[in-house]
Amino acid sequence: MPKDLTWDNAEDIGILLSEKHPDIEPLSIRFTDLHRYVTELPEFKDDPKKSNEGKLEAMVDRAAAPAAAACAWVRQEEAAAAS
Numbered sequence: 001m002p003k004d005l006t007w008d009n010a011e012d013i014g015i016l017l018s019e020k021h022p023d024i025e026p027l028s029i030r031f032t033d034l035h036r037y038v039t040e041l042p043e044f045k046d047d048p049k050k051s052n053e054g055k056l057e058a059m060v061d062r063a064a065a066p067a068a069a070a071c072a073w074v075r076q077e078e079a080a081a082a083s
Contacts, residue, residue: 006046007055013038014062026063031056 005013017037018026034056039048 003043004045005041005043007038007050007052010055010058011062013041013044014059014065016041016043017059018063026060029060034059 005016014026017024017034020041021037031053035048035051038044038051038056038059
């Protein structure tokens with residue numbers, strides 16, 4: 001992970017946010033809240049005004065990916081157990 005994060009580090013920021021805020025559902029977060037969480041990260045060094053919807057969506061996708069993978073794994077295990 002880069003020492004200084006910018007808006008272009010969507011994957012690193014998404015992972016970091018999912019670790020720092022495990023109680024937040026990434027797919028239901030408001031972009032205004034996400035923007036605040038990102039800019040409050042000590043590692044974040046970019047201009048807060050440089051964000052846009054696409055960059056915030058990319059962070060949500062990255063943060064949601066581990067949860068989606070876990071759900072898929074659970075579904076596979078349940079299907080295997082039912083057979």
